[in-house]
Amino acid sequence: MNSIILPNAIKYDGSQIAPLWAYSMGIKGDSIVIFHGPMDVTFENMKDFEDETAGKTIKGNDLIHFIVERFDSPASMRLAYYMQRLLIVNIRDVLGKHGIKTTRNGDDLFVDNGKLTVSIASAGVTSEKIHCGINITTQGTPHDIRTAALTDIGIKDWKAVAKDIADNFVREIEDIEGDIVKTKSL
Structure with a gap:
């Protein structure tokens, strides 16, 4: 799985x-692409039906964005969500190594009851996709949601944390793939 941090800010x-x-x-194959920038999910690009029908806004002024794509045929919504949870657990583990205590509720991480992450998983014809954003700042987040951000909890170098998360995630995926190829089927 390729892991790449893009140098420029991109609006998600x-x-x-x-x-x-x-x-x-130009990034071919299974990948985790990382960048930072603002987020403002448009309704035509919203994948969560409940958020769409509720008219929720998904936005923030600066987040770390992880875009994971894994090619599988046929692609599976179930596998996409399992992979999403694996990514969230990896984020929790890395933040824990930095002394940050988070709590997880499904695919969301919280710090002192403030929502730190936003995430979605989906599947197409040939690949599973995940987006996960981690608030770098709470500025620009919806006013009706209590949020948390990396800068508020002492993380100043988002790239180092993002690289650590991506490296852990890639190791987990490679370890799983290694287990698959060495295991006899029933």
């Missing part, structure tokens, strides 16, 4: 979860 609007988004930038 939900279109990046489309199939082959990483390929459009």
Whole structure:
């Protein structure tokens, strides 16, 4: 699995979860692409039906964004959500190594009851996709949701934390793939 941190800020609007988004930038195959920037998910790109029907806004002024794409045929919504939870657990583990205590509720991480992450998983014809954003700042987040941010909990170098998270995630995926190829079927 390729792991790449993009150098420039990019606004996440939900279109990046489309199939082959990483390929459009020359990144081929299974990947985790990391960047930072604002987030404002448009309704046409919203994947969570409940958020869409409730008219929720998903936004913030600066987040770390992780876009994971894993090619599988056929792709599976179930596997996408399992992989999403694995990513969230990896984020929790890395933050724990930095002395940050988080609590997890499903695919969300919280610090002192403030929502730190936003995430969605989906599947297309050939790949599973995940977006996970971690608030770098609470500025620009919806006023009706209590949020938490990395800068408020002492994390100043988002790239170092993002690299640590991506490296852990890739190791987990590679370890799983290694277990698959060495195990006899029933």
